[in-house]
Amino acid sequence: MRIIAGERRGMKLLSPKSMSTRPITDRVKEAVFSILVNSCSMPGGCKVADLFCGTGSLGLEALSRGADFVTFVEQDKQVVEILEQNIEKARFQDRCEVVSADAFRSGAPVLSAEEKFDLIFVDPPYPTTKDISQNSRIGKLMIILAGQIAQDGLILVRTHKRSVMEDQYGLLEVSQRRSWGNMTETFFQLKSGDSQETE
Numbered sequence: 001m002r003i004i005a006g007e008r009r010g011m012k013l014l015s016p017k018s019m020s021t022r023p024i025t026d027r028v029k030e031a032v033f034s035i036l037v038n039s040c041s042m043p044g045g046c047k048v049a050d051l052f053c054g055t056g057s058l059g060l061e062a063l064s065r066g067a068d069f070v071t072f073v074e075q076d077k078q079v080v081e082i083l084e085q086n087i088e089k090a091r092f093q094d095r096c097e098v099v100s101a102d103a104f105r106s107g108a109p110v111l112s113a114e115e116k117f118d119l120i121f122v123d124p125p126y127p128t129t130k131d132i133s134q135n136s137r138i139g140k141l142m143i144i145l146a147g148q149i150a151q152d153g154l155i156l157v158r159t160h161k162r163s164v165m166e167d168q169y170g171l172l173e174v175s176q177r178r179s180w181g182n183m184t185e186t187f188f189q190l191k192s193g194d195s196q197e198t199e
Contacts, residue, residue, distance in 0.1 A: 024058065028180045046067045047150075050071070052124045053074045055083050067095075070097075071096070104141055116153065119155075120149060121158075122141070124137075129160065132159065154189055155172065156188075159183070163184075171190055173190075
């Protein structure tokens with residue numbers, strides 16, 4: 001696992017010896033960031049949140065590619081220790097914060113800030129996304145995150161390909177879906193003004 005592009009290109013990331021995390025492969029990560037760069041010039045200059053971040057692969061990639069600031073959220077304390085080592089290794093301490101918490105339980109308070117996020121990565125454990133209904137844990141989190149995203153922002157949710165996210169969660173709607181192997185990345189954005197008025 002490594003940083004693919006930007007100022008820390010090629011830097012190897014530390015990872016836990018156990019299988020408590022599901023690190024995204026370099027191939028998929030490169031594909032995801034290519035979509036972000038080509039479609040909306042992200043993550044350069046963006047305020048980013050990386051939920052269920054593990055050892056920080058996505059958030060660190062965003063920082064390397066020019067994101068202004070990243071908020072990492074991870075509940076496993078041993079994984080957080082490795083995350084902090086990766087941040088120190090990349091010398092990104094001044095451009096990020098680490099919140100040791102369960103994003104499902106903490107929700108918006110973890111991300112409370114005057115400024116909205118431009119990009120939010122959501123990568124919960126696969127078992128927690130077997131139920132992706134509006135009233136599920138992931139569904140309720142998405143509805144909360146709608147209030148934390150900038151008007152032109154994006155939320156990316158990684159799930160097992162068998163767990164197909166619904167087309168809408170509150171004020172959020174799917175803009176595109178991409179699948180690689182057994183995983184799917186679903187891109188969400190805020191509904192347009194017309195869409196909100198017709199609800």
